[in-house]
Amino acid sequence: MIVTGCSRRKKASIDPQLHPANLIAGSVSDVAMQWTALITSAPRTHRATSLYAGRSFTDAVWSAQAARLPHIIVSAGLGLVEAEQEIPAYALTTVGATDENVLSKCPSGTRPSDWWRAAFPDAPLQSMIAQATGRVHLALSRTYLEMIFEDLEQLTDTSLRKLRIFTGADETLKGSRFEGNILPYDARLDGPDSPLPGTKSDFSSRALRHFTTLVLGQPEADLANDRALVESSLSSMRLPALPKRERRSDEEIRAELIAVWAAMKGNRQRMLRHLRDTLLISCEQSRFARIARELEGEGLR
Incomplete structure (x- = not known):
C-alpha cells in the first residue's frame, strides 16, 4: 500500500x-x-x-x-x-x-x-x-x-x-x-x-x-x-552544490515569471527551477506558489 x-x-x-x-x-x-x-x-x-x-x-x-x-x-x-x-x-x-x-x-x-x-x-x-x-x-x-x-x-x-x-x-x-x-x-x-x-x-x-x-x-x-x-x-551520488542566490522583491519575481510564463506554458516546476537555477533568485516554495496563484488569478494561464 x-x-x-x-x-x-x-x-x-x-x-x-x-x-x-x-x-x-x-x-x-x-x-x-x-x-x-x-x-x-x-x-x-x-x-x-x-x-x-x-x-x-x-x-x-x-x-x-x-x-x-x-x-x-x-x-x-x-x-x-x-x-x-x-x-x-x-x-x-x-x-x-x-x-x-x-x-x-x-x-x-x-x-x-x-x-x-x-x-x-x-x-x-x-x-x-x-x-x-x-x-x-x-x-x-x-x-x-x-x-x-x-x-x-x-x-x-x-x-x-x-x-x-x-x-x-x-x-x-x-x-x-x-x-x-x-x-x-x-x-x-x-x-x-x-x-x-x-x-x-x-x-x-x-x-x-x-x-x-x-x-x-x-x-x-x-x-x-x-x-x-x-x-x-x-552511495555513488554527490550532494548538490549550493549556489548563492539573491533575494528579490515580489514585484521583481512577478516580472520574471510574466516574462517566461507563455514559453513555459505556466508550468510551475519549470518556472521555479528557472528562478532558482538560471536566474539564481532565492524564492521559497510557498512564496513562489502565492505569487503564481496571484498571476493565475489575474488571467495568466
Whole structure:
C-alpha cells in the first residue's frame, strides 16, 4: 500500500461552496461540522487521480501504478481517499497564509492534528495499515506527518514493521518509535547524479518513486535490507552544490515569471527551477506558489 498527501493544485475549477470562506469561525469541532456538511452534500464528479495536480502527486500515482499497489491519499479536506474514488473539487488546507487555510476559522493555536481529529475522528488509517499485505509506503511531508501522527502512534509493532517512511522532515519523527522506519534518503537525491532531482516540496514522492524503481519485480525484503538497499543506491551520488542566490522583491519575481510564463506554458516546476537555477533568485516554495496563484488569478494561464 502507498499513502501520500493530496495537492492544493487541482485540474478542475473549485466548487465555490467548498471553500473555508463559507465557514463561520468557531471551535474546531464547530468548524469541522460545518465543513463536513458542505462536503457531504457536494456532488462527487472527479476521480481523485484526475483531480489533483503537481509533480509530487504525479510521482506518487506513478509509483502506485508501477508497483500495482493500493493508493491512499491523505486529504485535510476529505480525510482518507482512495485513488479511484469520486470526490468533489474543493479547496482546503491546514498550512500557509492563504484563505484556503481552515485553521484561520479555528481558535488561535489550533494545529493540523487538532483539525484532523475533529474532522475525521473515524479515519481508518490504523486498520488499513494492519490489513495491508507487504510494505506500507508512507510518503508524506512534515505537515501531513504531524497531522496524522496520533493515528500512527496507535499502530501495533506488527504494523510498524511494514512501514517504509519517505520524508524530508526527519526531525518530525526524531526520537519517536518511527525514526528507524525512515528510509535514508537525503540531499543526494537532489544532487548532480540523481535521476530524480526536484524541490523540497516533492522530496517525499521523489524518494518513493526512486525506491519503487529499486524494488520493482524484486522479492519482499525486511526493513534492514530496504535501508541498506537505499544506502547502496545513494552511495555513488554527490550532494548538490549550493549556489548563492539573491533575494528579490515580489514585484521583481512577478516580472520574471510574466516574462517566461507563455514559453513555459505556466508550468510551475519549470518556472521555479528557472528562478532558482538560471536566474539564481532565492524564492521559497510557498512564496513562489502565492505569487503564481496571484498571476493565475489575474488571467495568466
